Amino acid sequence: MGDHRSSTPPVALVVGVTGMAGLSIAEYLISPAAPGGPWRVYCSARREKPSWFPLRRRPLHHLRRRQLRRHSINSAPSPQITHVFWAALQVRATEEENCAVNSAMLANVLNVLTKSESSKLRHVTVQTGTKHYMGPIFDPFLSTQLSPPDPPFLEDAPRVPFPNFYYELEDLVASYAPKVSHSIHRCSIIFGASTRSAYNCLLTFAVYAEICKYERAPFRYPGNQYTWGHLCDVTDARVLAEQQAWAATTEGARNERFNCTNGDVFTWKRMWKLLSEVFEVEYVPFDGGDEKFDWVSVMREKGHVWDRIVEEKGLFRSKMEEITCFAAVDAVLNIGFQHVSSMNKSKDFGFFGYADTPTSTKYWVMRLRQLNIIP
Known part of the structure; x- marks a missing residue:
């Protein structure tokens, strides 16, 4: 399995950069360790970057929300985006509302980036999660109708017959094929550092x-x-970033879905x-x-x-x-089943990233302290 071949240097747009996942993705892409890195990285978030944000003086180019609206991005300093890393999330009261708002956000950005014949966009990574297997567990009405899933969670499991905005995002990015490929990254509970993540x-x-x-x-x-x-598992935000960068640059990972956890349980x-x-x-x-x-x-x-x-x-x-x-x-x-995802498919396709969860936990607590978010 080789890398995507193109004469165009990779240019990333990280949407949701102030969240746990988005921040780790941006930090990884601008490092020499990233495949093809360091990348040129543009980023966007709904609100201005907070004072704790560690990349204020790093090679990161911030796009305001208006520059991701129709007819705007091409008049911004011409960022020839080749890859979108989607880590944005808005939470509403019901899953139907989640479906509407989150799919609209992603559609807006992709429509802007693909409307021109000179578009360089070739891959989109989308972060979802294990709610794909469990169903809308946070919906006040639908959550009472769910049946326990059968762990470990496997990527080829059938969809749960309830509204789920993760399904909407998957179907949306698939509709841009074959011109634009995609990869879906189903993480567990994310451990990272941010004050801007809805679920931290x-x-x-x-x-x-x-x-x-x-x-x-x-x-x-x-x-x-x-x-x-x-048993339960979690996802270190750095492992999630590594998997997304790997999938974005690996030919065999195109149009695939991958679980992403640390690889251990507790x-x-x-x-x-x-x-x-x-x-x-x-x-x-x-x-x-x-x-x-x-x-x-x-x-x-x-x-x-x-x-x-x-x-x-x-x-x-x-x-x-x-x-x-x-x-x-x-x-x-307070669930009644083991929250555990299989990482076998990811390893079969060539991604071997992992993290020791106790070590990961200590690292992210230390990072929260370094950013002065907690004492």
Whole structure:
């Protein structure tokens, strides 16, 4: 399997660059380690880059949202985009709304980039996730109708018969074939560093731990007995970036779907011990009682506590409600099946990236501290 052949040097557009995945993709592409790198990288996000953003003075060219609208990008400093890395996400109340808004965003960018006969665009990577296999688990109505999936998750599993914006994105990029190829990257729970990701599990745990520490409250596990003792996996944002760059430059990976995880598994019992260690709080074993710990309701009242922590520690000014996702994490920690994806297809096609999850966890907590997002 060789690389895509073209006389045009690769020029990337990373959409959603201030999120966990988008930031790691941009950092990887501008490094010499990236295949064909360092790339020329343009980036875009819905809002201005925050003060913690580490690539403010690096070779990264920021496009404003208006430059990704119709008739605009060709009049911007002529970025001859060859590859789009789609890591953008908007979350709405229902899955039908998610389908509409997210497919419209992607369609808008691709239509602008392909409308000219001189378009250089040749590949699009799209980040989705394991909701592809589970169904719309965050939809307030549809989530009650889902059946447990059969893990490990395999890329050729049939679609769940419910609305899912991941399906919309896959079908959309496939419609640009054969002129533009694509690859789909189904990640697990992402571990990375950002205040701009809608679903940031690690930062949610970090905020929770700091509030527990501040109030001298126990760092209780909010999941159920099943997830406490059964297997789960996560995705280091750096592994996701490496897989996307690999697929974007590998002939045999065109128009394929790939799971993307660290390649190992853990129980939440073991992870809770690790999180207690890195956040410097006392480890509290899950007691297995019948009464569920409703941390979503408890934490809903703690925004003012996080405000005090931010002020006293001199942290990046953030609002707890904007950087955490307690309800989403609660849903994941209270499932009744093992959240595990197979990486066999990815390895069969030639991608062998991996990360040791305990080491990865410590790295990203350290990075959140270096960026002054947490103490």
